[in-house]
Amino acid sequence: MACPLEQALALMVTTFHKYSGKEGDKYKLSKAELKELLNKELPVFGSKQMDEAEFKRLMNDLDHNKDSEVDFKEYVCFLACITMGFNELAAVPMACPLEQALAVVVATFHKYSGNEGDKYKLNKAELKELLLKELPSFSKQTSEASLQQLMSNLDCNSDSEVDFQEYVTFLACMAMMCNDFFQDLPDKMPRRK
Numbered sequence: 001m002a003c004p005l006e007q008a009l010a011l012m013v014t015t016f017h018k019y020s021g022k023e024g025d026k027y028k029l030s031k032a033e034l035k036e037l038l039n040k041e042l043p044v045f046g047s048k049q050m051d052e053a054e055f056k057r058l059m060n061d062l063d064h065n066k067d068s069e070v071d072f073k074e075y076v077c078f079l080a081c082i083t084m085g086f087n088e089l090a091a092v093p094m095a096c097p098l099e100q101a102l103a104v105v106v107a108t109f110h111k112y113s114g115n116e117g118d119k120y121k122l123n124k125a126e127l128k129e130l131l132l133k134e135l136p137s138f139s140k141q142t143s144e145a146s147l148q149q150l151m152s153n154l155d156c157n158s159d160s161e162v163d164f165q166e167y168v169t170f171l172a173c174m175a176m177m178c179n180d181f182f183q184d185l186p187d188k189m190p191r192r193k
Ligand SMILES: [Ca+2]
Pocket: 019, 020, 021, 022, 023, 024, 025, 026, 027, 028, 029, 030, 033
């Protein structure tokens, strides 16, 4: 049984591919694909209530490189933004797997951030525990020195703590790595029971 946080990341990747392959570029979401993904997988976001103009604006915001498609990186940025919203409104009922995955991302952070010091930030010990327990497939391949390096990379504002935003950015990077892995090695995905 994989850890909930790893499952959450995998789900973000598979949900993207479930929709991106329907038309046009297999690795990008067209406007129609994005709309279907949001309506079906993220009802909490409320895309169904959006009119055509609002949806166009959303698509435009997401599409950073202006190729009229949403690629995986743009999608992950979007999920990261939504996750930050979840962090503030903790009591939203999550019905869909993708929403639950985002909720896991939030809950996992709080499970460790409250252990010591600042309740809303991860210090080095808390981050290490989170990585070892919640992302074992990642941390197993990581030495003490690279954890140290990772911590300083994550800590954008250099306060020796990892706040929620820095943590979400990190998970977004992890999801991108998973995605590259998916695209490069479609037959070699590690399967665990
Ligand atoms: Ca597509």
